Amino acid sequence: xxxxxTEQPLLKTFADHEVIVPANPLRHAAVAARPDDEDPVxxxxxxxxxxxxxxxxxxxxxCKRLDAARLAVRARGFSASTHETLFHAAHxxxxxxxxxxxxxxxxxxxxxxxxxEHTPDMRRIPTPLVDQHVDAxxxxxxxxxxxxxxxxAVRLTRELREVTDAFLRVENRDRMHEMDGILSPPLAPxxxxxxxxx
Amino acid sequence: xxxxxxxxxxxxxIDDNAHMRRIVRTLLHGFGAREVYETEDGAxxxxxxxxxxxxxxxxxxxxxxxxxxxxxxxIRQPGANSNPYVPIIMLTGHSEKKRVTAARDTGVTExxxxxxxxxxxxxxxxxIVANPRPFIKTRTYFGPDRRRINAQNYAGPERRxxxxxxxxRQPSLLEKARTSTK
Numbered sequence: 161x162x163x164x165x166t167e168q169p170l171l172k173t174f175a176d177h178e179v180i181v182p183a184n185p186l187r188h189a190a191v192a193a194r195p196d197d198e199d200p201v202x203x204x205x206x207x208x209x210x211x212x213x214x215x216x217x218x219x220x221x222x223c224k225r226l227d228a229a230r231l232a233v234r235a236r237g238f239s240a241s242t243h244e245t246l247f248h249a250a251h252x253x254x255x256x257x258x259x260x261x262x263x264x265x266x267x268x269x270x271x272x273x274x275x276x277e278h279t280p281d282m283r284r285i286p287t288p289l290v291d292q293h294v295d296a297x298x299x300x301x302x303x304x305x306x307x308x309x310x311x312x313a314v315r316l317t318r319e320l321r322e323v324t325d326a327f328l329r330v331e332n333r334d335r336m337h338e339m340d341g342i343l344s345p346p347l348a349p350x351x352x353x354x355x356x357x358x
Numbered sequence: 359x360x361x362x363x364x365x366x367x368x369x370x371x372i373d374d375n376a377h378m379r380r381i382v383r384t385l386l387h388g389f390g391a392r393e394v395y396e397t398e399d400g401a402x403x404x405x406x407x408x409x410x411x412x413x414x415x416x417x418x419x420x421x422x423x424x425x426x427x428x429x430x431x432x433i434r435q436p437g438a439n440s441n442p443y444v445p446i447i448m449l450t451g452h453s454e455k456k457r458v459t460a461a462r463d464t465g466v467t468e469x470x471x472x473x474x475x476x477x478x479x480x481x482x483x484x485x486i487v488a489n490p491r492p493f494i495k496t497r498t499y500f501g502p503d504r505r506r507i508n509a510q511n512y513a514g515p516e517r518r519x520x521x522x523x524x525x526x527r528q529p530s531l532l533e534k535a536r537t538s539t540k
Contacts, residue, residue: 169443169493177518179503180493182443186367186413190487193361200361204388204476211384218377251420252375255451255472259381266473273451341456 215260222256223298225249230294238282246290247276253297262304264313265297271321278328278342280335289327293320362480362487364390370412371396372403372429373449374421378472382416382449385476389483400424404432411440414486419450419461426450427464434465434500442500443493445486449474465501467491 167183226249233242250272257266272293279285296316303309325343332339369386371394373379379396386394395410397403401423407415415433417426424432426448436442445467450457453471461469468482491502 174518176496178495180495182490182493184487184490186445186487186490189363189366189413190360191363193359197361200364200389201476201480203390204385204480207384207388208381208476211380222377248420251451252378255474256375256377256381258473263473341454 212261219257219260219262219265219301222249222253223301226253226294226297230290233290234287238285243276243282247273250276250293262301264300264310264317267317268293268297268300268320271317271324274328274342275324278338279331281331284331286327289320289323296320360484360488362389362484364483365392367391367413367483367487368393368410369395369414369416370403370406370410371416372398372400372406372421372426373416373418374398375418378418378449378474381474382479385474385479388476389480400426400429403429407433407444408439412444414445414447414483416447416449419448419452419457427461430461430464430466436495436500445490447479447482447486462504463499465499467502 167185169180169182171181172179226246229242229246229249233246236242250269254266254269254273257263257269272290275285275289275293276282300309300313300316303312328342329339332342364386369391371379371382371386373382373396376398379398383394383396393410395406395412397406399422400417403415403417403421406412417429419426430446430448433439433444433446434442446465447468447470448461448466449470449472450461451472452458458469467486470478470482491506493501494503
């Protein structure tokens, strides 16, 4: 790929800040769309659909990783290491499960992440509640596709979230400044602002 | 209307989860990208950034050795590397307000919360290519302008002080870099 020589950025200096306008080295990648152009998003979704035959196996592997992390907590209790490993496993599932076709598992994983992340003293995280989250995720995956499984999954994840939130309210009762952040909904937008100009 | 010619762009994907790297790579190839490099932690990511000079960097937040936020801090150092302006997309399972604000204040260009979708990723890349933002440098921040909207009815405090500074000639970043290495 040919690279052009780097152009100098434009610089405006103000009393307490500088505004720097770097040359846009990526502008060569913006080209005029033609009516017969294939939709790149549809093409990428098609590519992902081809990959999807792997997803149930990947979901299973991620669940086994979470289960191993949960068993380590059960055997050795919470330490910096077991805490981090459990959070990381749950956090990966939270990010991936919906893509793998298990959106309710992602919701249960999010609830578990909140429990692990927002309990100020890790030694007070109730391991039965951790077990309930992990077992719920495994059950949702196992029963996926069965009649009424979706309804049960919704009820199960809602109850896990309610119990977790109630616990976090108590544990954070002396940290009111943190409470808003803990109980506020996510902020990240689903779609970036529309791109309208070059 | 414009479209993005992905085969003219070079990507670096940094994520410790192999499944997620495979998904991102599949989407980018689906868009038409040919050059997609991968690493699995922040340290290897920084090395690959220097080696491959990617046009766009896509990084996870939570990773071993150093995380996506620390990686962004290291890249957003004027004069410390070849391209402190490189667009950085933070692709993460974190979506809480506190996290999004922290990523923005570290100099992340775009924030993309998992679960990833082809449409959302495409929009982020389109925004980076078609609507690049100027960079702002203050005593405490170096990164893309955090003001995406020039709101005429903004009623909050004005934190930036306008007016030209007394300094008439400002050395270029290159000159600054040369001076600082002497």
